[in-house]
Structure formats: structure tokens, C-alpha cells
Amino acid sequence: MFCFRCEEILRNGKVAKNSEHEEVFVWRGIAQILHGHDVTVRVGELGSSATRGDRVEVESQFGGAESNVRSRKIDLLHQLCPEGGKPIDLVAWEAKSEAVSSDTLQIQQRKNIRINASVQNKLSRYLDPSFPRPSPIILDIVGPRALPYRVTKVEPGIFVAGAVAEDMIELPKTAEGVDDFLEGGSLSALLRVAVSLSGWKFLCSPIVMEFLILCVNYDRTTTLLLPRP
Amino acid sequence: MRLDGFFRVTDQQRVLFRKMLQVLRVGQQVNLRRLRRFCSGRRDRLEEEEEAGWPESKAEEKQEELRIFYVMEFMYAPLSLEEDDVEVQKFMKLHMYFVLL
Numbered sequence: 001m002f003c004f005r006c007e008e009i010l011r012n013g014k015v016a017k018n019s020e021h022e023e024v025f026v027w028r029g030i031a032q033i034l035h036g037h038d039v040t041v042r043v044g045e046l047g048s049s050a051t052r053g054d055r056v057e058v059e060s061q062f063g064g065a066e067s068n069v070r071s072r073k074i075d076l077l078h079q080l081c082p083e084g085g086k087p088i089d090l091v092a093w094e095a096k097s098e099a100v101s102s103d104t105l106q107i108q109q110r111k112n113i114r115i116n117a118s119v120q121n122k123l124s125r126y127l128d129p130s131f132p133r134p135s136p137i138i139l140d141i142v143g144p145r146a147l148p149y150r151v152t153k154v155e156p157g158i159f160v161a162g163a164v165a166e167d168m169i170e171l172p173k174t175a176e177g178v179d180d181f182l183e184g185g186s187l188s189a190l191l192r193v194a195v196s197l198s199g200w201k202f203l204c205s206p207i208v209m210e211f212l213i214l215c216v217n218y219d220r221t222t223t224l225l226l227p228r229p
Numbered sequence: 230m231r232l233d234g235f236f237r238v239t240d241q242q243r244v245l246f247r248k249m250l251q252v253l254r255v256g257q258q259v260n261l262r263r264l265r266r267f268c269s270g271r272r273d274r275l276e277e278e279e280e281a282g283w284p285e286s287k288a289e290e291k292q293e294e295l296r297i298f299y300v301m302e303f304m305y306a307p308l309s310l311e312e313d314d315v316e317v318q319k320f321m322k323l324h325m326y327f328v329l330l
Contacts, residue, residue, distance in 0.1 A: 033299045150230050162230025172304065175259045182246040185236030187300060191293060192235055 018143065020097045024075050026171070027095060027141055031076060034194035039090065040081045047071030048089050050122035051115055072115050078136075078197065089119045090200055091136040098143030109140050109147075116151045117159040123200075124153065134199035137164060137192070144171040148193060165189070241290060245297060265306050272298040 018026070024043050031041045052071035076093040094112040096105060116138050139146040145168045151161045169189050172181040181187055238246065252267040253259060275295045283291045 029303055030300060033296060033303060148235070152230070160230070164230060164232040165235040167236060175253075175261050175305070178253055178259075178264070178305070179250060181304075182249065183238065185238050187246075187297065188238045188242055189236050190300070191296065192232070194296070 017098050020075075020095055023097060023141060023143060024095045026144075027093070027139075027146070028076055030171075030190065031078070031093070034190060035078065035197060038080070039197060040079050040087070042077040042079055042087075043075065045073040045075065046077050048074055048077060048092060048115060048119060049086075050089055050118040053122060054118040072111065072118075074115060075141075080200075089122070091138055091197060092116055092119060093139045093141060093146075095141035096143075100142070105140075105142060112138065112140055113151055113159070113161045117153075120151065120153060120159070134196060136200065137196040139169070139193065144173055145169065148189065150196075169193075241293075242297070245294065249301065261305050265302065268298045268301045268305075272302065 028041050028043050035041065048071050050071075055071075074092040075095045078090045078092070079087040080090060081087045092112060092115045094108050094115075096108055120135070135150040135152045137148050137150060139148055147163060147168050148165060149161055149163045151159050154160050169186045170177075170180070170184070171186070172178055249264060249267065253261070253264045255263070272295065275291060275298065278291065279295070
């Protein structure tokens with residue numbers, strides 16, 4: 001697996017600009033290292049069930065007759081994958097090649113904000129409202145650079161998005177970029193991105209997981225009453 | 230939404246990064262193979278320590294260190310392989326030269 005990823009980067013180093021899929025594979029490798037084994041990073045334009053649920057609700061509220069509502073496709077979907085249960089979505093990252101226009105990037109960002117709002121909305125159904133839930137850091141990836149930001153629920157149905165820093169995280173493409181990657185703080189920032197998601201890893205504990213499997217499998221909107229940490 | 234010091238390099242990380250950059254640069258030359266060997270050596274040692282068990286107070290720090298080495302290996306091991314190829318080709322040319330002599 002590791003060798004395969006290395007070869008991927010080696011090949012990519014020889015082309016001027018990577019394609020979207022090539023970028024996805026590089027960022028997936030890094031995400032998987034950062035998050036460890038508790039979180040699975042899925043690729044291949046998987047659909048998020050949370051977005052489907054929200055779209056069905058919007059259709060019904062506005063009297064739409066669309067019966068075949070599909071979920072939104074996601075480039076890098078972070079999930080908890082319990083044994084014997086349906087995966088639980090945690091956060092979605094979107095990736096684009098460096099070659100795309102700024103208009104396309106804005107469309108991507110708006111889409112990503114909506115997706116993550118839906119993901120958090122669904123996730124929050126399983127937790128007590130008073131339970132402190134750190135918003136995971138989302139990345140909007142453009143080639144080797146990524147904008148880190150958060151989407152936070154402020155009121156029912158209202159979400160706010162905001163960048164966590166003024167700069168973008170930048171992966172080096174050559175050996176000369178090592179200094180900036182290390183001393184410029186990009187690697188430190190990536191480690192902080194991982195920490196923001198580690199707040200959700202308590203969901204992996206066996207007792208909580210058993211409860212969540214029940215809820216997710218039967219699609220019940222149940223509140224998990226957890227004591228404050 | 231802003232997180233203060235999101236790009237801040239911690240003291241522990243700075244020590245590690247400086248060591249990596251020292252290993253990387255030999256005079257004016259950049260040598261990724263040295264960095265690769267350094268990272269994989271440190272990673273091996275940390276993994277052995279992990280198997281033996283880290284003290285609880287150090288576990289988080291060590292885990293972060295291990296992640297840094299994993300990321301660096303992931304990013305730079307393939308590029309350093311190219312340097313290996315160049316070395317092998319040089320050796321082969323030299324070898325062929327002596328054979329022809």
C-alpha cells in the first residue's frame with residue numbers, strides 16, 4: 001500500500017499539473033496517515049447519505065415531485081466504519097486540479113459547505129445537544145494547496161462557515177520545498193487538522209459504537225445522552 | 230472561526246524539523262536519501278518503543294512524532310528513489326568503463 005502511494009507521487013512529480021484524481025490520491029495518503037486507523041478515508045466519488053436525506057426533505061417541503069433524489073458525490077469522505085453497521089460520515093473534503101478556474105473553485109466550496117452542513121446535521125441527531133462537539137476542520141483542496149475552514153451550526157437550520165487561518169496549507173512538490181513545508185508550519189497545520197477530527201473518535205468506543213450501529217441501521221433519530229467529558 | 234497559531238510550529242516540532250533539515254542539506258546540496266534514511270530509522274525506533282509501550286505522559290508526543298515521520302516518508306521517499314537511480318547509473322557506467330578496459 002505504502003509503495004503504491006510512493007509510486008503515485010513519483011509519477012506525479014514528472015507531470016506539470018496533476019489531474020483531480022491524482023491530487024485525491026496524494027491527499028488521501030496524507031489524510032490516512034494523519035487520522036490513523038479509527039477513521040477511514042474513502043475515495044471514488046462516494047455519495048453521502050446525509051446529503052440525500054436533506055435533499056429529500058427540501059424536495060418534500062417545497063412540493064417537489066422528484067422521486068429519485070440522489071446523494072452528493074464526495075472526493076474524500078471521512079467515515080467511521082463499524083463492523084456490521086453502516087458507515088457514519090464525519091467530514092467531507094473536496095479536491096480540484098490546479099488547472100481549474102476560480103469560478104469552478106467557488107462552486108466547489110459552496111457545494112462542500114452544504115455537504116458538511118448536512119453531514120454535521122445528521123451526526124448531531126445521535127448526540128445530546130448540550131454535548132460539546134468540536135467542528136472538524138474541512139479542506140478545500142486545489143492541487144497541492146488546501147484552504148482549511150470550519151462549518152458550525154449556530155441555530156437549527158443555520159450554519160456558518162469560516163476559514164481557520166489566513167494562509168493555505170501547501171504540500172511541497174520538490175525537495176527544495178521541504179524548508180517551507182516544515183518551518184512554514186504546513187505540516188504542523190496538518191497535524192492540527194487531524195486533532196480537530198480526533199474529538200469524534202470517542203464514537204469508536206465499543207459501547208457507543210454498538211448504540212450507533214442500532215441507530216444508523218434502523219435510521220432512528222435518537223439522542224445519545226453522554227456525560228460531558 | 231479563526232484558530233490562533235494554526236500554522237505555529239511547536240518547540241518540540243521545531244527541534245525535530247531542524248534536525249531533518251540538517252540531515253537534508255549537505256553543504257549546498259540537497260540529499261533526500263539521507264532524509265529518507267533518517268526518517269525511516271527514527272520511525273523504526275519509535276515503532277519498537279511503541280510495541281514496548283510508551284509511558285502515558287509521553288504517548289501523545291511520541292504519536293505525533295511518529296506521524297511526522299510517516300508523512301515525511303510518504304512525501305519524500307519516492308523522490309529519493311530517483312536519487313538512488315542516478316547513483317546506480319553512475320556506478321554502472323564506472324563498472325562498464327573498467328570492464329571495457
